[in-house]
Amino acid sequence: MRFDLTDLRLFCEVVDAGSITKGAERSALALAAASTRIRGMEETLGSALLTRSRQGVAPTPAGRMLLKHARAILAQSARLREDLGAYAGGLSGEVKVLANTNAVTEFLPEALSSFLASHPHVSVDLEERLSDEIVGLVAEGVADIGIVAGPVEVGALATYPFREDRFVVVTAAGHPLARRKKVPFAEVLDQDFVGLDRSSSLQRFLASKAAREGRPLRLRVQLRSFDAVCRLVECGVGIGVVPATTAARASRTMALAVVQLADDWALRELKIVVRTEDELRPYARELVESLRA
Template sequence: MRYDLIDLRLFRTVVVEGSITAGAARLHLSLPSASARIRALEHHAGVDLLVRGRRGVRPTPTGSALARHAGDVLDDLGRLEGAVAGYRRPAGTPLTLLAGSSAMRRLVPRALVSFLVAHPDVDVVTRERRSADSVRMLADGQADLGVVVVDAREDPRRAEDRLTDDSLVVVGPAGGAPAGREAMTFAEVAEHPLVGLEPDAPLTLTLEANLGEHAPVPRHRGRAVDLGTVVDLAAAGVGLAVVPRHVVDPARGLAVCELAEPFARRTLVLRRGARPGPGVEDLADHLRRGARDAASVST
């Protein structure tokens, strides 16, 4: 069976968006054309690839496998295009790196320093974005590289693309509510005052999206612009915090336990743009090295 690259890109986008309509709009296709392409894929596969519902679509097991392998093919194509683009990319055009709040705490700054020192002729622009927005921008060719969050139960497409565990934990002062606990649900956490990031921060939006409209609404005593300040506030006893484990220094002796929610098990991985520019793989290497160095320090 031959696969059309537009069909593969459409199917992966539909799975990411959870909607054929949104996937079609993202790739500037009409809805009838996109629907016909998806049906043709299912016909050739001989099995349903999507489960249709009133609120959108979700992949069947076969559809998940197709989306994953389609991602591999499109990533390889992106590397091929990037290698060729290196000869026509205007000199001085900066690389665009996308990442969420968690990666912007330590991983991205450290990798950026080492990369820019080692590559004086390459410029980099970093932008903080939610993972879903990063995936869309990468697919649209609006960025070269992204550090995004995936469910820890979902294997990265390549082992080398995995950077570090990004699972969410509950943090409080030594002897505080998380002390002696293996895990707390968000409902239990919300019984206490909280501290967190600003309302429009990627981590805040991710929590709200996953908890849903029926989740308890906690009292936030303070909101900060960076995770370091959030951890400092939690350490001082101002309120509990929900943050990625890797931003908490184990030497501080804080009370820490798992957040007992399905979405809390997360992994930071690398994703490349549809048309990555020269220097992307070097920047990816610095991010991987930074993740390894951080892991060795925390153990």
């Protein structure tokens, strides 16, 4: 049985994405090449590794066993590369970080820039995910570090406080809601929304909160950044839900009103999660220390 690291990395990406197409993209492989590699792994093993359906792919029992060992091998390979990197004169290592939208856009850019400036031979692979997804992926060893929000169950993972922020509603200055100081999320669901792309973790989170109220989220425009959301809100296209830090910054240059959300979930306590500090590779441990500082 001969699987190379590219095979193992591809298989992990396919399972994590639930799609051979997306797994191929994450692995920087053409779809045809990725499909050929997966078929070759199955033929070598003599057993199916994935079940295929219209909803995507999922690992078979054999696939789950391969996934477990593949992640262990890839983690050991990364540790080896990191240990030998100093002798090779190139990058000493890579730290995989998963975080929710709020952390990715508001807090991590500054924190990571400071860490990377002091560690020129280390790279950081940052990916946006929902908090509950992050917990599972960190526990499985897919990522070194996670940043999660809210009362998500973290199981046996070690946690450290990171930041605190609150979601608020932003409206144009002349909007009827602009006169309110606080409003429940359920009361704004009749409004048109300006938001991030539907695939973003925040937009999926808000859609789930709207669904619990038995209402759809009327998302008129999908954008790539909170600043762009605020700009279209200022123009009267709709209202938006953004972090309070974003709203405070945007309101200095835009004609916006900021209204607090009355819901308990609007207050976001961000936490760092890792498996255990002892399991972290040296640079991942240093990044955790940098984020906590």
